[in-house]
Amino acid sequence: MSTSKYKANSILGAGLGLRSSHYQEVFNTKPDVPWFELLSDNYMAEGGLPLVRAEKIREDYPITLHGVGMSLGSADPLDMDYLGRLKTLIKRLEPTYVSDHLAWVSISGKHTHDLLPFPYTDFTVKHISERINQVQDFLGQEILVENPSSYLDFHSTEMTEWEFIQGIAKSTDCNLLMDINNIYVSAVNHDFDPYEYLQAIPADRVKEIHLAGYEKMDNYLFDTHGYQVHPPVWELYKAALNRFGATPTLIEWDTDIPDFPTLRAEALKAEKLIQEVA
Numbered sequence: 001m002s003t004s005k006y007k008a009n010s011i012l013g014a015g016l017g018l019r020s021s022h023y024q025e026v027f028n029t030k031p032d033v034p035w036f037e038l039l040s041d042n043y044m045a046e047g048g049l050p051l052v053r054a055e056k057i058r059e060d061y062p063i064t065l066h067g068v069g070m071s072l073g074s075a076d077p078l079d080m081d082y083l084g085r086l087k088t089l090i091k092r093l094e095p096t097y098v099s100d101h102l103a104w105v106s107i108s109g110k111h112t113h114d115l116l117p118f119p120y121t122d123f124t125v126k127h128i129s130e131r132i133n134q135v136q137d138f139l140g141q142e143i144l145v146e147n148p149s150s151y152l153d154f155h156s157t158e159m160t161e162w163e164f165i166q167g168i169a170k171s172t173d174c175n176l177l178m179d180i181n182n183i184y185v186s187a188v189n190h191d192f193d194p195y196e197y198l199q200a201i202p203a204d205r206v207k208e209i210h211l212a213g214y215e216k217m218d219n220y221l222f223d224t225h226g227y228q229v230h231p232p233v234w235e236l237y238k239a240a241l242n243r244f245g246a247t248p249t250l251i252e253w254d255t256d257i258p259d260f261p262t263l264r265a266e267a268l269k270a271e272k273l274i275q276e277v278a
């Protein structure tokens with residue numbers, strides 16, 4: 001029998017990213033939200049108010065932990081201090097899933113706030129697979145890795161992004177967090193077919209989906225997470241649900257964050273589509 005003080009931690013339906021501007025409303029009203037996603041990097045201190053709030057949320061809701069600091073695509077050695085703090089947080093909050101990105105955020109000990117791309121080659125499949133395996137061994141659990149949005153190609157790239165993800169799926173037992181907005185943004189920026197991308201993804205590995213709103217610039221799409229989900233992304237999402245089944249889905253809204261009811265309404269649109277597939 002579980003000795004956890006928390007409620008069951010399987011997630012279903014459309015969750016919300018927990019934002020500090022919504023804490024009080026969530027604590028006061030205990031909204032009927034199926035699960036919350038917490039940005040792990042914000043809760044890695046030994047104590048303090050953010051952690052107290054996270055534990056309070058976890059008492060009432062299942063959660064996932066989503067991070068930006070693993071830097072799986074970097075040439076630096078893995079940051080074991082970061083992973084140690086993540087492991088402590090995982091023990092504390094018992095998340096359903098722990099995820100990070102197919103990207104790099106640090107090199108030679110210097111950090112950037114951006115999730116940066118890398119070329120897709122046999123070498124990077126091997127390099128990143130080894131790092132994912134090391135992370136999973138250290139954490140003692142599987143992680144989910146998320147597809148990036150990108151704006152440039154590398155001359156040295158040897159394969160498509162979906163072939164790269166297939167390579168990662170073959171060389172590791174990690175699962176996938178498919179960001180449908182990222183697929184769409186990259187498809188427009190690099191002129192590929194997002195539906196062909198979806199078809200190539202190993203469906204049994206997809207455990208979570210992200211949706212977000214991009215910004216249309218003069219000659220590219222910018223993944224700002226500052227808008228409602230746009231119609232072509234909803235269309236692609238429907239195709240994703242048909243292919244992957246009723247997958248837990250999160251609306252990411254990180255800039256110009258709206259009030260809680262607006263965010264919740266956006267999640268309910270996803271919830272309705274998940275119910276149709278279920």
Ligand SMILES: [Fe+2]
Nearest residue numbers: 146179210252
């Ligand atoms: Fe995402």
